[in-house]
Amino acid sequence: MRNRLVVKADILIIGGGSAGCLAAIRAKELNPGIEVVILEKGEIRRSGSLAMGMDALNIVAVPGVDTPETYVEAAGLAASGIMDQLPSYIMAKRSYALMKKLEDWKVRFTKDEDGNYIMLKIHPKGKFYAAMDEPDLKVILASKVRESGVKVFNRIMVTSIVTQNGQAVGAQGFNIRTGESIVVQAKAVILSSGGCSRLTLPNSGYLNGTFDYPGNSGEGFAMAYRAGAALTGMEYTHQTTLIKDISCPLLYITTTRGAKVVNALGQLLGHGQIAGNLMAEEYRAGRGPVFIDMRGLPEKNISEIEQILFTTERPLQQRFFAQRGIDFRTSPIELYPTEFQLCGGHGLSGLVVNEKAETTLPGLYACGDVASVPRQHLTGAFVFGEVAAEEAVQRAHLSLSNFSETEVVSEEERLFRPFAEEASSPISLHDLEYKARRVIGDYAAPPKNEYKLDQCLRWIDRMKIELATATAQDYHELGKIWEIDAILDCAALSATASKTRKESRWGVAHLRADYPEQNDAEWLKHIDLCRAADGSIAVSTRPIERSVL
Ligand SMILES: Cc1cc2nc3c(=O)[nH]c(=O)nc-3n(C[C@H](O)[C@H](O)[C@H](O)COP(=O)(O)OP(=O)(O)OC[C@H]3O[C@@H](n4cnc5c(N)ncnc54)[C@H](O)[C@@H]3O)c2cc1C
Missing domain, CATH: 1.20.58.100 (Fumarate reductase/succinate dehydrogenase flavoprotein-like, C-terminal domain)
Structure with missing residues (x-):
């Protein structure tokens, strides 16, 4: 007989990444008395996209700099019109308060000498990119989760969302270290398990050598679909062009600070923000590789770029470039197209959600890269983590549903x-x-x-x-x-x-x-x-x- 752990919760959160952490913290802020449980496949202090590196909140509508309405316009253009406006508007509207909350948690955003946020342009319109200087953001979030009394179960892979009478009422999975089966009964389920990073192979051929967190392998999409929730935008197969052989990001960081993008024929593709599509076209047309060229930039800009790339974004980059003898002052950086992924954060694939993070399956909320709010990035994960929690706490007065033993056993048989x-x-x-x-x-x-x-x-x-x-x-x-x-x-x-x-x-x-x-x-x-x-x-x-x- 297999060992089974049964857990009862008011709110169950599947995936303790950016969105899952914010959801958990917010739920406890609103009602410290409720039981909030996170099931996390990895270890919460280092799991998820955030731990792969980042350097900014990509979407912040700072009052006096830009407006949520302009953001909706810009995001609509970036999504070629396939975007519901209200969720993106709510995200932009709440983004400044979110930034302030992060500052209260001692997260550092860069400011100029006059104390104004340094806002850079990466969207087709407006300035919404707030540079961040915080290598330990995931660790900070994990500490906040623990302090707020949330129960975290690490190394749990969730494999199915349990439904009853057309509602999400919990989940099942197993401990990837001990093999123990786990069953969680809950009044509301928040799905925040990221996208599918491992869709196609990276150029390196290494299965886990992906740009995004390789632990996000699409179970969220698959289990929500099996449970009856609708998905959308799955035809948007997202690819980006990043540093060859290591797939680390650098585009926004360098191009917003003056770097040029050139092709192998030495032709200038542009200064500043270059559409990923333009770069991919160079490879298809045989004019690749494409390079980031910082030669000739003022020393101040190069030092600033190095500071971000080698601390906040991914410290490993420093060793990578040193070992290859690449100095940004004298050598361009070769780029390469990454693998394809499915993701609501960079692309627009994911569960159908409204501005309340509600999915089409009652009792199930979705936030972050598993949900389709086009190109919502980290801001969307944080904002809709909070929104999902605000909605989910309203179900705390409900009774827990009793699970059918036959169905639990049947899922265990499938699983094992x-x-x-x-x-x-x-x-x-x-x-x-x-x-x-x-x-x-x-x-x-x-x-x-x-x-x-x-x-x-x-x-x-x-x-x-x-x-x-x-x-x-x-x-x-x-x-x-x-x-x-x-x-x-x-x-x-x-x-x-x-x-x-x-x-x-x-x-x-x-x-x-x-x-x-x-x-x-x-x-x-x-x-x-x-x-x-x-x-x-x-x-x-x-x-x-x-x-x-
Ligand atoms: C390299 C990189 C750099 C980035 N830089 C920026 C930036 O500078 N600015 C910005 O705004 N955005 C940036 N982003 C995007 C941003 O980080 C993501 O959009 C955001 O973190 C997604 O949050 P999430 O909670 O949806 O997913 P994640 O944070 O990835 O969390 C998903 C969690 O679910 C867990 N999980 C997965 N499957 C299961 C399962 N079956 N059972 C249980 N748990 C499971 C995973 O272990 C993980 O912890 C970057 C992304 C990457 C990859």
Whole structure:
């Protein structure tokens, strides 16, 4: 008989990253008496995108500098119109108060000699980028979570959201160290488990050598879909162009401080903010690699860039450049396109949510990269973490639902099947994941066409059969199996949405070679996906909400 831990909570938070931490802290601020539980796959002090590095709150509408309305305009342009306005407006409206709260927590934002925030331009309109100087932000958040009395269970991989009578009432998963099964009953569930970083292979070929946090492998998308929530924007396959071989960010940091972007022929692509699509096009046209060139910049700018890259963003960069003999004063930095990912923070893939972080499944809230608020970045994760908590605490008066023992056991049987005697795959999990992500890269990544997308779906069906026979030697491997399963589910959702959107939009992110033009007359709308009663993917379209502008 497998050991099972049963936990009861008022609010369950799945994923203790940026959004999950803010949700937990806010829930306890509003009602210190309630039981708030976080289930986190990694270790909360170092898990999630935030721990991969950052250097700014990308969206802050500082009064007197810019307005939430201008932000909505800018974000709408960046999303090529596929954006509900109200959530983005609420995010921008709350962004300044959020920044002040972070300052109260001793997070440092950079200011000029007169004490004004240094706001830089990365959006098509306005100045919303607030530079931050805080290498230990995730550690600060984790400490706040602990201080507020939230119960954190680290090393728990959640594999399913439990529903009853069409409502989310808890979740199930397992401890990746001990194999203990865990069941949490809750009155409200907040999903904040990030996007799917491991969709295709990085150029390095290393499975975890991704730009974004590799522990975010799409289980949030997959389990919410299985539970009945709608997803949207899954056709937006996001890719960026970053430092070759290490995939660390530097674009906003360098281009906002005067760096040039040039191609391999020495041609200038531009100063300041360069669209990712423009860089990707250079590679496709054979004029790559693209370089960041800081030669000739004033020493003050270069020192400032080094300070950010080597402390707040990712300290490892300093050693990387030193070992390659690269000094920004004399050598340009070679860039390379990253792998493709699905993400609501950089892209616009995720659960359908409204301005209250409500999903289409009652009792389930979603925030951060798992939710579709286009290009919301860290600001969105923080703001909607708080919003989700404010909504979820209102369910604290409800009674907990009793779980059906049969259903709990059935999920445990599914979950631990790779240890059963009949599980017998001779293939290594590393090879299986490599193959899955190579196939996804071959067929679901841009440039897309009908044949490739069909091929992707066919391969996913085949690989699901193969995965169903995979064996786990330990609980780490068990986690890998369910990660690969989620990656395949995400790819199937992405290929289905991509087949539906018979146009090209967002540059590289949804480039259909068989429909090369953007077609607003037919496709200026959301493509939503939901699980049909027969288990197939049901596709529908939804108009854009334009209540702000
Ligand atoms: C390198 C990098 C630099 C960035 N820089 C900036 C910046 O400068 N400014 C900015 O505004 N934005 C930046 N961003 C974006 C920003 O960091 C993210 O949008 C934001 O942190 C996302 O928060 P999240 O809570 O949704 O996801 P995360 O913080 O990634 O949290 C998700 C959590 O869920 C956990 N999890 C995943 N699956 C499961 C599961 N099955 N069960 C339990 N737990 C699970 C993970 O372990 C993780 O802790 C950057 C992102 C990256 C990758």
